[in-house]
Amino acid sequence: MTQAAAPARPYRSVLYIPGSKDRALEKARTLATDAIIFDLEDAVAPDEKLRARELLAETLRSADYGGRARIVRINGLDTEWGADDARAFAGAGVEAILIPKVSSPADLDAVAALVPETPLWAMMETAAGMLNAAAIAAHPRLQGMVMGTNDLAKELGCRFRTDRLALQAGLGLCLLAARAHGLVIVDGVYNAFKDDEGLRAECEQGRDMGFDGKTLIHPAQLAIANAAFAPSEAEVDLARRQIAAFEEAQAQGLGVAVVDGKIVENLHIVTARQILAKAEAIAAMQES
Numbered sequence: 001m002t003q004a005a006a007p008a009r010p011y012r013s014v015l016y017i018p019g020s021k022d023r024a025l026e027k028a029r030t031l032a033t034d035a036i037i038f039d040l041e042d043a044v045a046p047d048e049k050l051r052a053r054e055l056l057a058e059t060l061r062s063a064d065y066g067g068r069a070r071i072v073r074i075n076g077l078d079t080e081w082g083a084d085d086a087r088a089f090a091g092a093g094v095e096a097i098l099i100p101k102v103s104s105p106a107d108l109d110a111v112a113a114l115v116p117e118t119p120l121w122a123m124m125e126t127a128a129g130m131l132n133a134a135a136i137a138a139h140p141r142l143q144g145m146v147m148g149t150n151d152l153a154k155e156l157g158c159r160f161r162t163d164r165l166a167l168q169a170g171l172g173l174c175l176l177a178a179r180a181h182g183l184v185i186v187d188g189v190y191n192a193f194k195d196d197e198g199l200r201a202e203c204e205q206g207r208d209m210g211f212d213g214k215t216l217i218h219p220a221q222l223a224i225a226n227a228a229f230a231p232s233e234a235e236v237d238l239a240r241r242q243i244a245a246f247e248e249a250q251a252q253g254l255g256v257a258v259v260d261g262k263i264v265e266n267l268h269i270v271t272a273r274q275i276l277a278k279a280e281a282i283a284a285m286q287e288s
């Protein structure tokens, strides 16, 4: 019989918080976000970088963020802050260190040498990064990818469209690479944080493509992402019925069942079990 996938940590909502903003750091402890990216890079002004690093290090030492995954986005190693950022959070017990503008596996090697144990995540947001996505995803220390659609759009010189046509090639390449290597992959941000309908549509597109969740910039975006990337009641119900029908078919010596007029084979049961495991992981997250 196919084994249920281990309940994985959900990443439906991944909220950026500028590492320099005391109030937002405090507020995030009560927000319904699956994960937090504590940002030292683009959300922090150059003359605030050192204060933000100190504030964040102290906050992560003392504050309880419950079951929310804690990810620190450091500055690039080509800046005056990057290497010290990496060293400062190497032993901080965070779930991952997120490296900006990863263009090749060598960018990961450089941080891996400074951070011997903490898992690494990569911002996928350069044209070279898209072309090297498979090699980046294969890096032994990498566990997650985050799409940086603002920087990618900047590099491409494309226009923002609701269908994200110009970004589709890069989104697809990174998704393929992440899935081929068993990584978490989270979609880019939706900049118009007061436009709920636009956000909902972009979350639906990301969910349809296969992303695990969406990066967000404002607490008002959380509920929409959490709903879009969770299995719906109908999906959970169908998954349960597929598993029951398939087990019954197997008991009769058959390899195929039919549910709602559609065939159900072993491969559909793998997906059904993943849906149930994700629903369980979300429920566990909500209880924590």
Ligand SMILES: CC(C)(COP(=O)(O)OP(=O)(O)OC[C@H]1O[C@@H](n2cnc3c(N)ncnc32)[C@H](O)[C@@H]1OP(=O)(O)O)[C@@H](O)C(=O)NCCC(=O)NCCSC(=O)C[C@H](O)C(=O)O
Binding pocket: 015, 016, 017, 018, 023, 024, 025, 027, 028, 039, 042, 043, 123, 125, 147, 148, 149, 150, 151, 152, 188, 189, 193, 217, 218, 219
């Ligand atoms: C976008 C913002 C600047 C808006 O800030 P503000 O005007 O202060 O918002 P509000 O007054 O509506 O805030 C209401 C309360 O919510 C708290 N808040 C706001 N944002 C956050 C947050 N991100 N996390 C936690 N809490 C937040 C405020 O403190 C208010 O609390 P209260 O006092 O109790 O009322 C602001 O939202 C913001 O700075 N967002 C994050 C921006 C950011 O991190 N940008 C960098 C990442 S995006 C990126 O770089 C992606 C990638 O690299 C790419 O290339 O695409």
Ligand SMILES: [Mg+2]
Binding pocket: 042, 123, 125, 148, 150, 151
């Ligand atoms: Mg960026």
